[in-house]
Amino acid sequence: MIRQLTEKDRDQVMSFAGDRPAENLFIFGDIEAYGLESDVVTVWGDFDGQGALRSILLRYLGNFIPYAREAELLDGKAWADVIGRCSALTCLSGLQSLVKKILPYMSTPVQKEQLCYYAARDLGAPLDKSTARKDVKMLFPEEAEKIIALRQTIFSNHAETAATLQKSMDRGISRTFYIERNNEPVSSVSTTAETAGAAMIVGVCTKKEYEHQGFATSCLIKTISALQAEHKRPCLFYDHPAAARIYEKLNFIPIEKWMMERY
Template structure:
């Protein structure tokens, strides 16, 4: 039985999704940030006859994310009906094994389909004590423009504004570590969607003239240490094999393929 969830269901939802805090970073993060009964967010649950959750579906704005502990328990056809009847579908994303069960039942044209690797780092894994560089600084929220300028120079489709980054930093769901040279920010690593138990690493970049000098790796190590001190599991997306090898050397292991389908 599928029904819309309310604040009364919070503990059951978090227990269900909390078994995999990295994989459910966006679902848990949105619940922590907005609650379950916010205009921008809707949650549904599919229950068995004993009242236990089989799967859940989150809508944040036009993005839908499904989750099930057992992919075989996810009813793709029923969830596709819920998504289409909402009239708000812009993107369906999540673990590929779950998203692929829903996509065939959605009767809308697909604009784009993308996949990337989703990786996480075990909290108990030791961290190399020898940082390549020690002059890694933490960005203040009012300095958000600096890191956005760097990202825009390296990423062709980066959309976050300085105002949004600053707001997220002030809310405590994002942070940035960076390296400066000649009073210029040349490398940085940020987090996004931080929850009590996990954080997404994003925006790993270095100015072209400063590449291959260990700057981004130093920022990553600083970020990992900070998250580990707060018992937050770091996770990230990547679709570049070269970047994947760097992340693997730092202890990140692939979870599963993440799929994003735009309608």
């Protein structure tokens, strides 16, 4: 049985998804920020005959994310029907094994598909700080514009605004570490969707003329160290072999592939 969930279901939902906090980072983050009953977030649950959850589906604006502990327990057709009744669909994303169960039943044509690795770092994994540069700074919210300017010179499709980044920092769900040269950022690393137990690392970048000098790695080490001190597990996406080598050296372990279907 599928029904829309309310705040009365919060404990059951968080317990159901709580065994995999890294995989459910976005689900936790959205529920912590907006609750289960808002215009921004809707959550549905599929229950068995004994009232236990088999799977859940979260909507954040037009983005839908499914979760089940085991893929065979996720009813792809039923969730496709739920999504189809919503007019706001822009993206279906999640662990590949779960999204693939829904895709055959989706009637809306996909405009773009993206598949990347989803990796996380155990809280107890060792972190060698001896190679990190000493000139890594932490960004203040009012300085957001200069990091956005850096990213726009590196990422061709960068869409985040300084106001959005500052708002996320003010809410405590994002932070940024960076290195400057000539009073301008040349390398940076940010977090987003920070929850009580995990955080997504994003925006890892370095200007071309400063590459291969350990700038991004130093920012990553600083970020990981800060998260580790707060018992937050670092997570990230990657699809580039060079990035994979950097992350593997920092003890990030691939969880599963993450699939994003844009509509």
